Amino acid sequence: MKKFFLVLMMVLLALSPLFAGGSSEVSEEERAAMIAKADEGLDEETLAFLDGKDFTGQTLVVGVWGGVIEDILREYVIPPLEARGATIELLLGGTGDRFSKIYMEKDNPTMDICYLNMYECQMSMRDGITEEPSAKIPAYDDLYPWAQIASYGVSVMGLGIAYNPDYFDAPPNWNDLWKPEYKGKIAFPNYPGSEGDAFLAIAARVAGTDEHDMDKGFEKLRELCPVPLVYTNLDELFMLMDKGDIVAAPVISGYAWTYIDRGMNIAFSWPTDIGCVKTMDTMTIVKNNKHPELSDAWAQLAICPRTQKAYAERIYFGPTNSEVVLEGEVADRVVYGERVDQLVDLDWMYIIENRADWTHRYNQDILEYDGN
Amino acid sequence: MKSRHAFYLMLPALCMLVLIFVIPLFFLVAKSFQAYVPGTLVSPPGFTLENYINLVSDPYYWSVYLRTLRISFVSTLVILVLSYPLSVFISKRKARTRGFFLTLVILPMIGGAMIQTMGWFATLMRYGFLNSVLLAIGLISEPITFLGTELGVEIGLVQAFLPMMVYPLTSSLLQIDRDVVDAARTLGAGRFTVFSKITFPLTLPGVAAGSVLVFMACLTGFVTPSSLGQGKIQVFGTYAYQQAMQVMNWPLSSSFSIFFIILIALASLIVSVVCRKCAERRGR
Amino acid sequence: MKEKKLWGNINAVVALLVLLFMLVPIIVIFVNSFNSSQFFSFPPEGFTLKWYERFLENREYKTAIAVSLKIATLSVLVALLLGIPASYGIYRWKSPVSKVLSSLFLSPLMLPGIVWAIGLIQYYSIVNLTGTTAGLVAAHIILILPYVIRLVLSSLSYLDFDTVNAARTLGATSGKAFLKIVLPAIKPGVIISAIFGFMVSFNDVTISTFIAGTKNLTYPVRMYVELRTEGLDPLAVAVSAVIMAFTIVIALLAEKFWSWSKYL
Structure with missing residues (x-):
């Protein structure tokens, strides 16, 4: 019986990675097709930024709100990265818990991207926990000035x-x-x-x-x-x-x-x-994270016009990217234009x-x- | 075996215990004597009694402690009342069936607090299972608010910790000599006399052990009051969490919990002394 | 006799009602996991398996369960490796010191988890263990160790030590005597503490909420965070139903093979 038990334990241990779902091998063409499908509708700037990148074997941990925001991310931000081999794990919840986590893990962060609100990002940047936003993300320059403060503003x-x-x-x-x-x-x-x-x-x-x-x-x-x-x-x-x-x-x-x-x-x-x-939802890149290149790609995708437009049209969150143009009922429902x-x-x-x-x-x- | 050898056997476990259990408690105590600076986790050096003075002087903390005690007391009492018939029933089954029922009873404990809480959430919601049933059979005409009330938290606590009472109670019921009960019955003692003079006194050790376990568990519960209280019912566990993880006021959460532990320890000391005195007097 | 039967029946009805009360959340979870409505509704709107399908597609919950399985297995293994020798030491060393040590070993059961957790986050943030597998496993070992020691000690109390002495006289080394005589004797205690410890670790929310990082988020912690911020997610209900089904099967098997309810 003891042997049975040991075997059971071993099986459980062996099972656990399986459970997480390993990525299966895909051929060159299949991958290209996946990328093309996931990239549909992306702007030139973003396509150029992502061009030739391969994130195979990297796992990005993103702390973000759940519900409708999660749906948008799964549809517009995650596919292009997964098509390029990355694994994305979302940690859903409110900013309070997330915010304390990145402080406690200051020297050894396990979260790569952390969505915060507009004042938390000012604190975390001041304390050297999250990166200062910069033009290394091409879409940064397209953000409205009020969305460039201490973070990449995502929606207003x-x-x-x-x-x-x-x-x-x-x-x-x-x-x-x-x-x-x-x-x-x-x-x-x-x-x-x-x-x-x-x-x-x-x-x-x-x-x-x-x-x-x-x-x-x-x-x-x-x-x-x-x-x-x-x-x-x-x-x-x-x-x-x-x-x-x-x-x-x-x-x-x-x-x-x-x-x-x-x-x-x-x-x-x-x-x-x-x-x-x-109120503004903002995105920060956690300092000293393990996957800088993948984090930057996430950041670009998160604020590129395709995602921003989806935010507005699907869940009525106002765009922070000045390239996004809205019309009709959508423009009326979101914070946009002079309403800002x-x-x-x-x-x-x-x-x-x-x-x-x-x-x-x-x-x-x-x-x-x-x-x- | 030489004592040296025995000690070596214990040494690895002891090291682990000291490293992960004892040392953090020293950190806890040390932090409770430090000052809090908003917006940072670092406290300035120096020793302060301010946290404790605050705790004693601000009636709010006492009200949280009191509410915790009240909820725990009610829950323990209800658990006691509910677990008695269940334990009597189980103790009268044959060994096999008894095991089956005892396994069912322990399910809420091994099934995980989170799953139970989620089940209660669905049950107690304003338009949840319980209100739907009560409305359908016409017992109520308006849905009752359970979530965010002390009642809701108590329901959750009772279900979560009932096994802790049923187990010791059943085992003390099993130890009662059937012959004593039968003899009393033959001599004409009524059902209630048998219960109050024989059964109940003999199960008192089990009741006491169970009550202590249950009461302590209720006092320091966190998941149940947090999820079923919906942030409206502040008890010890939820307040300690709020201060430690949301406000990041580690000095306050440390002193708050240490102070509570000291209060409980004092209270149980007093209770045990009083009980012993009472027992002595009765013995005389 | 008639009166006795009546009382027995009343007792049975009340007892079964209490039992029903205890199982309400579990039953509601099971029923609602097949409910086709996005929001909780009772009676259920329709039958569906889509939440189970969504669970199979959901990376986060699968990862979280994998993390929980890994942490629980490792913690149980280490806790057994530490706990069995320690219990044997306590059992063999009949002195006041071992009394003190044994109550020290059981002390994590006495101190409320949340108090320890508040100390633990401060300690872990200094020694850089927050959110690491090692940190979580270490904390869970402390959670499990008291159960292992208590259950193994109670099995040891049934051991007839003369058989060990006899084996020693016949030339067995103390290690061999331990393996051949003591270990088989305490087997039930070991098995049951392993199962129980596994459940304790697998389901722990309080300690893990404080120290789990984002990489090593166990499934109950994920569930806690989501219940508080997203409400009752039908996906989480389906996950709960699956885990609960496994738990029930394991508990019933443990009862059938080792009648574990006697030890708990």
């Missing part, structure tokens, strides 16, 4: 209001969320997190100040309590909103449209009283410095809300 969105139209006569402004009939029906974003920070800042602005006077912000936010849901995933948020258990929530612009297109009873409002808070300039910028560095304190207050004032 505004934090607006997703709502159930049965409960609102007109698209709501931020102020409207504080109407008494909505008390206890507004979902909050998770905290700490960029949407959470932005919503705090908005509360402060509704109270007449801004993020530098957060006492007012917390006081104002408490008026919305109790919190029916602290949302960490959108499926759940929109399902509850569709059924009317939640009437509205601060949500990043692109996300809501996807669910509206799925036929849910949801609408999205671009508030005009304070405006939408600008209307977005509200927050003092993120100040917010970061205070995050530990605010997390404490959020735990205390918002989550522990007991009606007083």
Whole structure:
């Protein structure tokens, strides 16, 4: 019986790499055909950059958000790299966990590409954890100036209001969320997190100040309590909103449209009283990573027009690449053109410095809300 | 065997334990006496009691500790109540069947906390399995909110840790001499008398062992309260995680957990002393 | 007699209800893994195998399961190599020192995992073990070791040591006596601690969430992160169902061949 057991263990060990799926040998022609198919619609610049590259045997680990973003990456960024022999592993999740991971693995990074939000990348570059963006990626020069800061900006969105139209006569402004009939029906974003920070800042602005006077912000936010849901995933948020258990929530612009297109009873409002808070998804290359060439190829593909256009058309995330031209309904739904300039910028560095304190207050004032 | 030889046999395991278990605990203690600087993992040199002073003086931490204790207490009590009939039932089966049932009981533990949590998530969602069933049979007219409430967390904890009680309880039930029970019954003792005078007292050691295990597990659970509490129910485990991994405030998370351990140790010391005193008095 | 039967029946009904309660999440997972709807729905909208197909195509979950299998196997092997001699040492060396050492060996069971994990991330970030296979395996060994030592010690208590002495008198070396007499005697303890330890390591979330890197993400950690950020992914439900099915088979086999429930 002991022998049986040892054999079982051996089998398990032997099985584990098999399980991961080895790549089978492909012929020269097959590979060329795969590359041609995967590259369809790519611009000249990107094609030239990728030309002749062979990533066989390399595995790139990419930390990124899941859901609709994952779908885009699987369809537009990953195929050209896999056709060239690379293996891509996505690590899905929120930026918070990812961000702490790259700090802890500073000397020995296991992640190659890390998607962050617009202030995390400033910190990580300052601390020498992620690379400074540069024109070694050809598409870098095509990025709008505000998308070149500390990272390669990938998409720009505004934090607006997703709502159930049965409960609102007109698209709501931020102020409207504080109407008494909505008390206890507004979902909050998770905290700490960029949407959470932005919503705090908005509360402060509704109270007449801004993020530098957060006492007012917390006081104002408490008026919305109790919190029916602290949302960490959108499926759940929109399902509850569709059924009317939640009437509205601060949500990043692109996300809501996807669910509206799925036929849910949801609408999205671009508030005009304070405006939408600008948020940007950014991509960073982790310093000292093991596959610099493959990382650069990923970066180029991530910000090239084909991918950027897909972001806009498929999931309504605003382009950061100035080469991308949008029209019609898409242009109306994404942050694009002059809408970019209307977005509200927050003092993120100040917010970061205070995050530990605010997390404490959020735990205390918002989550522990007991009606007083 | 010479003691030297025996020690050599233990040495490799001992080294491993010291390297990976004991030394990190020293790091934990050391960090808890350092200051936190926002935005970095490096603490300035020097020794500070600030973290602990904060913990004692801010009522928020006490409220987290208290909630943790309350949830654990309720869960342990429910586990005790639920595991008794199950253990009695199992202990009365024949050896083979008993093994089968005991295997079923342990499934939630060996099946992995994550899978159980995911199952509960689907069950307890607002439009999940349980609400659908309750609505369909007309027991409720509005879906009940389970996720993000203490009730939801307690349901998850009860299921996760019930095996820890059923096992010791079943084994102490099996040790009860059937003859004693039968004798009592023949002498005319009622069912409840037998239970309260014989069965229950004899299973007390099992109950105590199980309760301690379950209570400790509930106190320090992390996956269940984090997933089923949805970030709204802050207990010891979720707060320690938030501070360590999301805010990266390692000094606070270190002192927060050490302080909790000390509180638990003190509490259990007091309880055991009181129990011993009570037992002595009754013995007299 | 009638009354006794009635009580027995009531007891059986209540007990089976409790058992049902314990198995609710597992049943829901199984049923819903065949649900054709993208979102959770009950009753299920339709029958489908597409989530299982998606699982077979999904590189991330397959990699994660491979990592979990590798880590669990290595940890169990090393924990047995460390734990069996250590238990034998404790068993043979009847002195207060060995009492202290044995409770030291069991102490990881007493200290909450999360507290240790917070120390561990700080230590690992200094010795550069964060996210490495070695780091994960080392931590999992500590998780498993107490179970190995406890179970092997309890099998050792059934060992009649006179047989070992007899073998020694007849000229067997101590190593040979250990292999031929002691090891067969503690076999059940070894096997069961191996199975149980494997499950503990394979399913651990708490410790691994803190120290798993991105390269060595075990499957429960991936599942945890996704449940928190992406909600209930039908793909993850299908993965859970597959793993749960394996777990049930292994548990029932372990019961059939080694009646393991007696030892746990």
